[in-house]
Amino acid sequence: MKIICIGRNYVAHAEELGNETPQEPVIFMKPDSAIFRQRDAFYIPDWTNEVHYEAEIVVKINRLGKNIEERFATKYFSQFTLGIDFTARDIQKKLKDKGLPWEKAKAFDQSAVLGEFLDVKDYSLDNLKFELKKNGQIVQSGNTKSMIFSIPQIIGHCSEFFTLKIGDLIYTGTPEGVGPVNEGDELQGFIEGKKVLHVKIR
Ligand code: ZN
Secondary structure: OOEEEEEOOEHHHHHHOOOOOOOOOEEEEEOHHHEEOOOOOEOOOOOOOOEEEOEEEEEEEOOOEOOOOHHHHHHHEEEEEEEEEOEEHHHHHHHHHOOOOOHHHHOOOOOEEEOOOEEHHHOOOOOOEEEEEEOOEEEEEEEHHHEOOOHHHHHHHHHHHOOEOOOOEEEOOOOOOOEEOOOOOEEEEEEOOEEEEEEEEO
16 A cells, blocks of 8 residues: 655645645655554654644545546545645755655654545535644645646546555645644644544644
8 A cells, every 4th residue: 555645736835835836746655654543642753843734635546547547537536534744844854955855754654644534425526625723723724626736637647657556545735834743732634624633742
């Protein structure tokens, strides 16, 4: 099982990190060991001083697929949720400055948080509101209609390079409002007002 993540998929988020708006999806991956289990607390690793939350809609692939046409892409997943792509921003900045790969900053243990999965058939995925609250205050508020690359476009593009397999996860990018977490913080994630995610930071 693999975790594919899309970077810079919302204009305002690309701008807040000083990045250009991409011409094609920016892709990176996390290993399956990055998956965070909801019953645990998230422990800030001791090698970073700046872990950021990035709330993202995540789809779970349910069919084997290669070179998937955009118009058929919605047949390749039936469940989705809100996730957090935890990012060690200080480490990522150092690596980016040197032109090096991001894995240490993005693919570490517990960095891929998943909420409760919902059925696609009950929602409209091209116009889906989601929110992240930190200690009760809204810090990120997004809608999938603001994505630069839609979920079908992402699935089509990714499957040109990587065969998609049952159980693979795709993190579809974060809207603006990313920021740090500190010990004692609590994050709560909502899709269309429904709470699907709760993480305590230690
Ligand atoms: Zn992200």
